[in-house]
Amino acid sequence: MTQFSKYPSVEKLRELAKRPINLTSGDLFTPKRVEEMCVVHPHFRLLFATEKVDQTILEHLLKLAEEAQVHEKMKAMQAGEVLNFIEGFESEDRSVLHTSMRDFFDHPNTGKKAQEAREDALKENEKLKAFMDENDKKGTFKHLVVIGIGGSELGAKALTVAMAHYNKPGRSLHFVSTVDPDNAASVVESIDLSKTLVASISKSGGTLETLTNEALMRYHFEKQGLDPKNHFVVVTGKGSPLDDSSKYLERFYMWDYIGGRYSVTSMVGGIPLAFCLGYEQFSQILKGANAMDKHVLQTTNSRENLPLMSALLGVWNRTFLHHHTVAIIPYSQALGRFAAHLQQLDMESNGKQIDKKGQPVDFDTGPIIWGEPGTNAQHSFFQMLHQGTTPVPIEFISFKESQYQQDLEVKGSLSQEKLLSNMFAQSMALAQGHKNENLNKNFPGNRPSRILLGKQLTPFTVGALLSYYEHKVDYQGFIWNINSFDQEGVQLGKVLANQMIDLFAKRRGKASEKFKPLALGEAYLKHLDNL
């Protein structure tokens, strides 16, 4: 039996899950419930009246948090204790210190590892500020191409899209991530390389896509008579194959205690965000993230801890009510790529099969994360959410105020008000349902959701939102007692991909020394040949 299944609260919650709450009951879903089922935070409110919980279930979820010692684990993580390990098996054995990347403001953490990490991060931030301030002054680079994939792309992309309103004029940003050659080709076609800065981002310095795309981009610069040395910078680990002063204008560092998916507030996000917004706005993002880090550290009353409450409701939906997925539906166009970041953050962290004691899990771990912004999603897949055969728990996100503040009153209300109205309406409709004798117009209801409400999406609050989700994910890992910080599940695909690549190389007489025949692979190549 796993550690998780041994917690007394887990047994109790499994019992409670057999007699589920019914949200379609008007006696249950009342204005008073909407008022009370809420976590109040200085910048956000989490509204969960439409989750399938009552006071008894909440009580046991809060007990689960205590039994799993989430506050102790959070404190240990932010102080720099080694948390990235599996007992009894070879594992990464690392600290987890993304919180140190932004710990420059009030009451920095006093853990020794955390202090060291903060000081290293501060040096990189100073280097970044100097580099970007100079570019702001001289105007050398108008375009930035980021070469990076996974954690080196998704978080930075989500945040630069979210913050586009704050962009410095005339800046453009492009990502070259996949090994699909059309990705690089379409970017090169669209920009003036003489005004372009390229940032290669790879912690290990060994990512296939990034090395291939860097070679491809250098080739394009050289073809245009430009010296890549004057255009390329790198973000990598010290001593990695990419840590080579002869090839880059500047080198920025990251460390093994920063997982790719947790790296937005390191130089991985720092380069694109400071390029687009200026260093000062990037610093506001760090400040927002740091404020949320402090909130989770200081709020040991679990009921008042914003990410922890979301984590507990998520565990309830996933592990006890057995929902396979979570839809992230921001009613905010600026968060259009946020779900793609959360897919990696959550699924790569918690899509695991063994716990930290090396036991195969006997419960469901991380769910499938997906979603698109509202109101668009209403006109796309909400049909299925209301009337399909598989309920989908939803996390709505929205803000009281728009970013641009350019709105128009049409028929008595602003667009922003129509936007919020739609979100509240969906949450209510999914919970309440609506009986109709025409079964095609019948709404079963009783479908759970919660709402994260903020005042406005700014650099500060987007930093806080980023950190909110990082902590939702690590709290869930703490509760399930799994290692949220490694990703062994990506290795097998890499090995087989290299064997397949070697089959192609062999056809040109360039197979590597490691070449191994692969009969299944040859069978696939035959289909390609016969197309």
Add this chain to the structure above:
Amino acid sequence: MTQFSKYPSVEKLRELAKRPINLTSGDLFTPKRVEEMCVVHPHFRLLFATEKVDQTILEHLLKLAEEAQVHEKMKAMQAGEVLNFIEGFESEDRSVLHTSMRDFFDHPNTGKKAQEAREDALKENEKLKAFMDENDKKGTFKHLVVIGIGGSELGAKALTVAMAHYNKPGRSLHFVSTVDPDNAASVVESIDLSKTLVASISKSGGTLETLTNEALMRYHFEKQGLDPKNHFVVVTGKGSPLDDSSKYLERFYMWDYIGGRYSVTSMVGGIPLAFCLGYEQFSQILKGANAMDKHVLQTTNSRENLPLMSALLGVWNRTFLHHHTVAIIPYSQALGRFAAHLQQLDMESNGKQIDKKGQPVDFDTGPIIWGEPGTNAQHSFFQMLHQGTTPVPIEFISFKESQYQQDLEVKGSLSQEKLLSNMFAQSMALAQGHKNENLNKNFPGNRPSRILLGKQLTPFTVGALLSYYEHKVDYQGFIWNINSFDQEGVQLGKVLANQMIDLFAKRRGKASEKFKPLALGEAYLKHLDNL
């Protein structure tokens, strides 16, 4: 019992699902299987050696297709018979004729309704060609803003992104969809309105978002001293509130037998695609879609019918093996927004709770569709797909050749070859798994996927791909005997949203005549006030 559950093959398939195939067995997953488990089509191959089927299961799936009379239903649909209905309940009672929108080439359908629809569509195509040819000659408009949501946005967006390589130089395209005012504000900020064409798209002419955003865009034109009449066109139903010659430069029509999610090859996609690519390339897209329509109509040997085989495998995974989701993973950056289109196409069509006889379904209907392109997805959520506790069936899509044909040999192979290698490797790895005594490095395998392989993504093949998925979805509807063409599940949210909007309007003393108090809504507004 539903019609579906009465089919003899369904009983047999339910039995077979109890003793599932194990793909990790090396005896089963052989090169011969890869060779044989394939559907060959003039432009594509569907490879399904990595699905959890054997000859017996396939045989019964093919019997199911016969029992459900899918070929008869397809013929009826393309001829224009009324298929959009539910027996015994008030329903839309319409034909379903998106195939007529592109039936201008070889052997057009002889059904009377289909012929009429084709002729109407042809007139709109001629109008479109004249309008766009003139703009190509005069260069009046450089930017196009499409105001539309759901079916009026997603398909057109997916295809314009996919075809960006073929764009006429200097054209830019923007979508204003959601009621979030920041959507319109960010678009207006980025373009020269004097060179901008705006297309409002709404079949009913009553879509809240579209009406609101059109008012907002007209306001911006007028603020800049521009007369909207010289810049706005409309796509709508004849006689709709938007069918007003005094307000538009040109009106394009669509009809009640074209569902929004099936409307890409009508003027809904025609305007943006012909604007970006020119009419001739749009016509190639129609030709490709038509070729696939003819393939499904003529291929009554189910085993050779490309979308039908995919539909049957999907039904097996969803209804018999009980997988809740399908991940669409194109190894093609150009298909970056394709999954978002398929989310609507599939989930809005088949996310249903009653069958066409008005019976509540006693089986699982349409799955949750989600996904991002590879190789990016490998570096994001594939950890969970390999080692998470919930298997996810995958549909891979890829092409032998890149679009730009700008590739570089690095270490003996091209990027396109590396891309394909990764896709084949993932499919194999997910199926085979890999045993390891370190349980954190153990891969359970036995996770199903299939691969749709094409030669190159061109206007013709993207049209065929679009139609392939439309028919996969309608075949699944035919098999389940559900109505894939209505969307009653979106109505309740609309009603409640209007009530919420009225609460906001009331605060300004502008409540509508229909105002109804909504105590739950007031409770949510109180949270907004207290933020």
